[in-house]
Amino acid sequence: MQGKTNRLKVLGLLALAGAVGGSVLAGGMDMMMAPASTPLTATAALRDEAGQVVGTAKFTQAGMGVQVSVEARGLPAGNHGMHVHEYGRCTPGVDPATNTVVPFGGAGGHFDPGMSKNHDDPQAGNKYGHGGDLPMLTVGADGVGRASFTTDKLSLTGMTGILNRSLVIHANPDDYKSDPAGKSGTRIRCGVITRGGLSVRDYPLPDHLSFPEGVAYDARKGVLYTGSATNGTIYAVNASTGAVSKFSEGGALGRRIALGLKVDGQGRVWIAGGEQGTVAILDSSGMTLKVLQTPESPMPYINDLTPAPDGNVYVTDSRRPVIFRVDRHLNLTAWLDLGKTPIKYGPGVNLNGIVPTADGKYLLAMQTNTGDLWRIDLRTKAVKKVMGGLMHGDGLLLDGKALYVARNKDQVVSKVTLSADSSSGKVMLEEPLNGLRFPATLTMVGNDMVVTQPQLDRLQAGMPPEVPFRLTRFGKF
Template sequence: MRRSLLLTLLNLGLASAGGVEAPAPAPLSATAVLRDPAGQVLGTATFRQMGVGVQVSVEARGLTPGGHGMHVHEFGRCTPGVDPATNTVVPFGGAGGHFDPAMSKNHDDPQAPNKYGHAGDAPMLMVGADGVGRETFMTEKFSLKGLNGVLNRSLVIHALPDDYKSDPSGKTGARERCGVIMRDNYAARDYPLPGPQDYPEGVAYDARKGVLYTGSARNGTIYAINAASGAVSKFSEGGAYGRQAALGLKVDPQGRLWVAGGAQGTVSILSPDGMTLKVLETPQSPQPYINDLVMAPDGNVYVTDSLRPVIYRVTPDLKLSAWLNLSGTPIKYGPGINLNGIVATPDGRFLLAMQLNTGDIWRIDLRTRAITRVIGGLVNGDGLLLDGRTLYVARNKDQVVSKVSLSADYGRGTLVAEEPVRGLRFPATLARVGTDLVVTQAQLDKLQGGTPETPFRLTRFPKF
């Protein structure tokens, strides 16, 4: 796979600004149970979303009197790990460094904008003579959802005061307390994957087998996951002809798995037991990017290309051709990732497609090929899932799943809710399992740099 191309696409396609203002959600809250390195519970921190800010209340016991640096760290792991500064294993090193979504790479004051300092930089915890520290503060540096979301990250309390300037952690010393920030009263389930470089982009569900399929954007490996037990097996090894990457996935009525091949410009069709049956190649060009596909009620498969302004069609006899040239239509291709997620309406009349770099969803008439803009402003919109007249949108960099209510003719949409689940890491695509949704936590923003959270995972959660 052309990884440098993918990095360029991510940098361009994720830089969109503006968007739809979502309606006020139900209050979000979370709790971190604070433990010492021996695992003893010695405090609690609570988080409550209040508009654009978060109210944080912390109580910790058994600390020395005076100031203690306090920060949100990147990973939701309160385990020992390597401190890069000393190359030694330290308590709570598994929490990683400070949460820094703006990539400031700078420790700063808790009031500093995130482009200048870590989003995880918080006020100090002041501890009294009795060894108990209590602190309540409001912050807009981090949130419980969105770009600065801290769900499933860690709150760490250090041994020393924070000077608010020295990298990487303000000379705050050892990590003495740690708690994972877990959303309150929310049922969800993870499906961990075994590989250290999985980057799961696509997901599809075969209800007859009770199996979820997910594919790696890094190497094209496809896994089969038992949706009931969570057991994972390798369905098809990556690197097969035409499949250096596996993006959008769909299961057809014959139980075959269709795979969008990304920068290779291919569509692969796999048998129910994982053998490659056929690889369809789109026309050669310098920049193909086959992103997603959908089985329509008319028996055809429709395929999006994120760089070339064309929608392809595969007929039931497995012949691929350009079905709709988008040049001169309302869908204007620009820099970055253009059309990606695609679904078909159950009446067989329309396709709905997401354009990531503009935030627009488009309705395409399968009879007349007329194109209508359904809704705009869904920046970083990636994969789609249509459930009746409800459209779910995985918004990768925004780290939420958005819910859009569609009109009877699918020609208009209203954003009604945004769901961060228990903390999403670049969600890419969605599948439905009964009354639940399953989303991939693709972490494609870490594909060319940074440290991904492992194990990679899919997350199953109730429809909302």
């Protein structure tokens, strides 16, 4: 990495070029994603402290990066610091630079996908500086500032995705070295970066400690269930009104963790217990029917489960190479020793999401750490690799021959088209919606889907989550 001082020599030229031309910086529910030939786009209406729209920023996906075009009016002449901030909120809040409540403080600190915790210039890679550190906006004597540039530090999708974050313009120039914001002063313009032509519905959750990993839908009740990965509480969300209530308090019969969730044909809620190594079953009122304990192990990780047409429930363990099965009488046994199959366990999260095929012949299982999708024959237990390339694949949802994969760290939902016998597949689309935060699992609600956004990456990094947590509902694509 070059030093900050050396990089600062080119920044004046970059900012000036941005004002007159272009520069490249290193570093409703019936939604249908645009064709691959049409790039993703987004805009931000820039507002002043009074809430008046006084400028616009436009963002267009360009390969792995994004083209940015900004015009803002009514500003003092000179250079102004400009950054992408963490949250999509142009509201008052605490500015970490001053630890006081300021206009647009609700946007949080600078977007930092590389978790560098360091303010730097637009040439710095995200490992060394905030991804949100942008060229300055240069304002002329007429009070209008314009900038146009391309940066690969940011994107409209994936780990560097800026959808549903904020673009903030400051009162002073940016020195590109002082933490946390380059001494760029007061926040004087702010706009939320919003994707155009897309309708989604969010279900906010009230508990800021919830980290909602699993989701399941009971069509008879019209209720979504989601569970906390940190305390085991199960919430019931009215799919029509969005009203949220506690269905089962965390800690019931030792349930401290809730990961994958499913509702069976009897309206029972099944819960994967993660490091507890358990499978918990609740009745339709939220009472615990049974807690099944897998064999003692120093590293259990029961991650997901699914009822199958054969009347059994199949359960993945992300650390132990085994698939468990729970029969109709709620007896749990080790069903398949994966050590004797082509599936090889390694460091990280192994088998995770699991679904049966509609014909009842196979299970499809996602291996998160390799990006491999597997097909398992329910009769013979034969295992076949369907495809690779689904890195960070987590929960699965099968709709006919369309398989939807929540890819947590990549912050997209991928659509895979499967062959007639589910022996092969091809990625057709990758959908970021209007900004996903570590999507984990999916469920179907009528012709729509709902995805969780548990932000487990922030939990693991010891960083505060973006609240409120939310489930997001969207149309099939």
